[in-house]
Amino acid sequence: MPVALVRIHIKYHNMLRRLTGVDMQALDLPAGCTVQTALEAISRQYGHHLHEMLFSPNGTVATHLVIFHNGQLTRDDPDGLLLSEGDELMLFPSISGG
Amino acid sequence: MFPYLGYAGKWLWVDLTEGKVESRDYDPLLAESYLGGNGFGTRLLWENVGPDVDALSPENWLIFSTGPLCGTVMPNPGRMEVVAKSPLTGIYGDANSGGFLGPELKFAGWDAVVLTGQSPAPVYLAIEDGQATLRDATELWGLTASGTEQEIRRLWGDALVKTAVIGPAGENLVRYAGIQITAQRSAARCGLGAVMGSKRLKALAVRGHGPIRIADPKRLSHLSLELQRRLLANPIFPAVSAHGTPGIVSLMNAMGRFPTQNFKAGGYENADRINADALYSRAFVRNVACFGCPVACDKVYQIPDGPFANTSLRSVEYETLNALGACILNDDLDALLAANRLCDELGLDTISTGRCISFAMELWDEEILNLDDTGGLPLRWGDMSVVLRLLPMIARREGFGNLLAEGVRRMSETIGRGAEQFAMHVKGMEIPGQDGRAQRSMGLAHVTSTRGADHLKAFPTIDETGYPDEGRRRYGADYLPELVQPLATKHKAFLVKDGEDFGAVIDSTGMCKSGGTFVLAEIYWPDIGAAIEATTGMSMSVKLLKEIGERIYNLQRCYDAIHGITRADDRLPRRFSAEPSPTGNARGQTIDIEPMLQEYYRLRGWDATKGWPTPEKLQTLGLGDVAACLWR
Amino acid sequence: MHLETDTDKCTGCRICENFCALQHEGAIWPTRARIRILSQSDDGPFAPNVCRQCDDPACAAACPVDAIKPDVEAGAWVVGEECIGCQACLDACPHHAIFFDAQLGRAFKCDLCQGEPQCAASCPTGAVALVP
Incomplete structure (x- = not known):
């Protein structure tokens, strides 16, 4: 039986953009996927430098990653946050200043 | 004899009206109570520029002031503070810049340059090691910032001269003219360039070849390398x-x-x-x-x-x-x-x-x-x-x-x-690039800043998007999660007060807020205390250091207070409370600073009706003389 | 052993100069640093310049009293007490990497800090590195 897919969009900024070489991409993921699933998918796609920006050494999503889900800042458990068709994730390194 | 290393131990006093330049000894008590930089400037301004002085009159003082860690091996020690009464706000004014000028001044043998009066004709102050002279700047007047620096370097035949200059805006007394530090950095805010222009001082030009002596070179070297390692590992x-x-x-x-x-x-x-x-x-x-x-x-x-x-x-x-x-x-x-x-x-x-x-x-x-x-x-x-x-x-x-x-x-x-x-x-x-509707602590910071709307006095970075690790490390788990949540108000008065006190110390040492102390949030009270000890030989506990930060900040508030500032002035433009933010994570948000502000006065030990430091609070900070003047 | 420098990595921060002077003089003192950042303008590019520890150094050859001798352990050429301050070495060095201390009346140069050069240890970008 074919697995149902949802299409989401991911926007990259700052070092994440430099590491991926794109500012935005579409990603097809199995229905029922979470933010964590999405991060794991792009981490596989772009290799270990990106992986280090997204995940802590212990495998959890890095606290220095800022994630916006459909425009809202999310600090919730990325593994508990379900993604739906058309969702947008925006990813930043959590820099601060001015 | 000034007892502490790290300092040059001398500052320059310049009377532009008389054309006099004199060397003054750095007061050890001042160093112990205010460190230098921002604290040094604040104390001198309090003592010498009263409420009757117009910011653009000869009686205003313009203070360029480095601190004990400026020009050392600590990470980011290139900062210099400029202090004067502001022609933009009419109250306490300061601005700060990085670059190379602060260290160069110390290599020349001076911790600070303090200018008063008004020159009859345009001049610039030339400092070559121990020699400081006022020179004619008629030919420089009207030049742009980089044009001025290039011309001074050409005249001296030395491309390594470091400068602080004003452009046409400062000459023409634009109330927010900045002072350009080596042409393209800027001690920008509060209109201190106009103060310089009002004194007909076009530039400071500095060249120094001497040492900044360190009390405990091994300890400072070890500490600085460790801090750098921490920064790079962030x-x-x-x-x-x-x-x-x-x-x-x-x-x-x-x-x-x-x-x-x-x-x-x-x-x-x-x-x-x-x-x-x-x-x-x-x-x-x-x-x-x-x-x-x-x-x-x-x-x-x-x-x-x-x-x-x-x-x-x-x-x-x-x-x-x-x-x-x-x-x-x-x-x-x-x-x-x-x-x-x-x-x-x-x-x-x-x-x-x-x-x-x-x-x-x-x-x-x-x-x-x-x-x-x-x-x-x-x-x-x-x-x-x-x-x-x-x-x-x-x-x-x-x-x-x-x-x-x-x-x-x-x-x-x-x-x-x-x-x-x-x-x-x-x-x-003018309010800088933050919005209290999206970050509560910044709204409060804009209001409690002693130089008028400003993010850099309290510089709350930890809750901009939420830094749980840094928040826990600095303040302990008890303050989480609210402390690091941008839209929470709980603990924000505490965060702002701590930032203001720590920031006053950082601006008094000659270090930078952008590279490790606030941005990246790796370097904190104990590191600065240790660095001051290793550099100067002064003993400096965290308790003592926090007291210095409070003393400086309270004195700035008192300076504002004698210029008529009360709690009625501690408010944001109506837009922030009346018009909900239309976009982004802050969509639909407004800000009510009142509860945070009351909490802030309480934590500060300030009178909640007037918004002034109480006489008791000032006594505990060793500011009895200030209390007597403010509360007479 | 010698120090290698990389202009592309240098930001002109002078951390190397400062740690060098602190190690040798107990003070931050750019005019006594054994390593110097050279640049044509404030905007760079920046070129760290330091003794190459040449196999057959011109400075040592030019010295009339043979004061510049190898420190075998550190792998560096060092200026000994015999230096008479004639500055012939300064003229001879093609890299301008040996300096004169007018107060002491002696030449001074990079000694690789007994094998642990502080410039390399402190450079945050790897623009100065010790190579075998």
């Missing part, structure tokens, strides 16, 4: 280093914290055209560091082609990308950079300049200003051809520029007709 160090402050443009935009269209909104639909990625791909040339800085957040940029081809510049900051970008609805990056460079050359603070323009553009939009008022200039949002024409008019006080040169508060008073409701300032200082 997971977001690469992002901060690669892009500097522009790196936060799109992030703050998504937060709804990126002032847009004179603060109508906190997000700009075209922010990605003026963000770090755009800047990097369009114009990046190379990384450049201030003295002793491992972060190197500064970059050289050059526009490769188009109408502004070959314009090169440095120190393009988040604040300028906001003030000359989103806040005036400009998404033309090249024109923005050209305007930035022009502000540097004219000696204009880009924040206040941009805010005066966005204010005028909103008034145009609201039909409060028309062509008769502007001298025929239509002030349409984002029209950079008009902005680029306006900048020299402001600096030279020509036509409509003469009104803009007065700053937002005076503009609103002069224009009337309801302009006041669009005037985005606190205590006369």
Whole structure:
């Protein structure tokens, strides 16, 4: 039986953009996927430098990653946050200043 | 004999009216109670420039002041503080710049330069090691910032001369003229360039060849390398280093914290055209560091082609990308950079300049200003051809520029007709690039800052997007999660107070807030205490250091208080409480600072009715003399 | 052993100069640093310049009293007490990497800090590195 897919969009900024070489991409993921699933998918796609920006050494999503889900800042458990068709994730390194 | 190392142990006193330059010994008690830099300037201003002194009169003092860690091996020790009464706000004023000037002054053998009076003709102060003289600056008057520096370097035959100069804006007493430090960095805020201009002082030029002696070289070396190691190991160090402050443009935009269209909104639909990625791909040339800085957040940029081809510049900051970008609805990056460079050359603070323009553009939009008022200039949002024409008019006080040169508060008073409701300032200082609707602590910080609306006094970075690790490390788990949540109000008074006290200390040591102390949040009270001990030989517990921070901040507040500031002045423009933020993470948000403010007064030990430090509080800080003067 | 430098990585921060002077003089003192950042302008590019520890150094050859001798352990050429301050070495060095201390009346240069050069240890970008 074919697995149902949802299409989401991911926007990259700052070092994440430099590491991926794109500012935005579409990603097809199995229905029922979470933010964590999405991060794991792009981490596989772009290799270990990106992986280090997204995940802590212990495998959890890095606290220095800022994630916006459909425009809202999310600090919730990325593994508990379900993604739906058309969702947008925006990813930043959590820099601060001015 | 001054007992502490790390300091030069001497400062220069200059009476511009008499043309006298004298060496003064640094007072050890002053060093112990105020460290240097910001604290030194605050104390001198309190003692010598009273409420009856106009900021642009000869009686104002202009204080260039380094601190004990300036010019050492600590990470980011290149900062110099400038203190005077502000002609923009009429209260306590300071500005701070990185670069190389502060360390150079110490290599020349001076901790500070204090100027008073007014020269009969334009002069500049030339400091070559122990020799300091006032020299004729008639030929320099009227030159741009970089033109002035180049000419001084040519005259001296030395390309390594470090300078602080004013451009035409300072000469013409624009109330937010900055002081350019080595031409393209800026001690920008509070209009201290106009104070310099009022004294007919075109520049400071410094060359030093001597040592800064260190009390315990091994301890300082070990500590500094350890701090550098911690900075480099921070997971977001690469992002901060690669892009500097522009790196936060799109992030703050998504937060709804990126002032847009004179603060109508906190997000700009075209922010990605003026963000770090755009800047990097369009114009990046190379990384450049201030003295002793491992972060190197500064970059050289050059526009490769188009109408502004070959314009090169440095120190393009988040604040300028906001003030000359989103806040005036400009998404033309090249024109923005050209305007930035022009502000540097004219000696204009880009924040206040941009805010005066966005204010005028909103008034145009609201039909409060028309062509008769502007001298025929239509002030349409984002029209950079008009902005680029306006900048020299402001600096030279020509036509409509003469009104803009007065700053937002005076503009609103002069224009009337309801302009006041669009005037985005606190205590006369134009609000920089944050929005309390999106970050509660910044709203409070704008209000409690001793120099008027400012993010850098408290500089709450830990809750901009939420730094749980740093928050836990600095303050303990008890303060989480609210402390690091941008929209929570709980614990924010505490965060702001701690930031103000720590910031006062950082600005008094000569270190930087952008490279480890606030941004990256790696270096904190114990590190600074240890560094002061290793550098100077002074014993410096964290308790003592915190007391110094409080003392400096309380004294600044007292200075404001004797100039008539009370709690009635501690408020944000109505827009922030009345108009919900339309975009980003802050959508639908307003801010009520009142509960945070009351908590803040309580934590500070200030009188909640007047908003002044109580006599008891001042006594505990060793400021009994100040209490007697304030509460008589 | 010698120090290698990389202009592309140098940001002009002078951390190397400062740690060098602190190690040798107990003070931050750029004019006594054994390593110097050279640049044509404040905007760079920046070139760290330091003694190459040449196999057959011109400075040692030019010295009339043979004061410049190898420190075998550190792998560096060092200026000995015999130096008479004639500055012939300064003229001879093609890299301008040996300096004169007018107060002491002696030449001074990089001694690789007894094998642990502080410039390399402190450079945050790897623009100065010790190579075998």
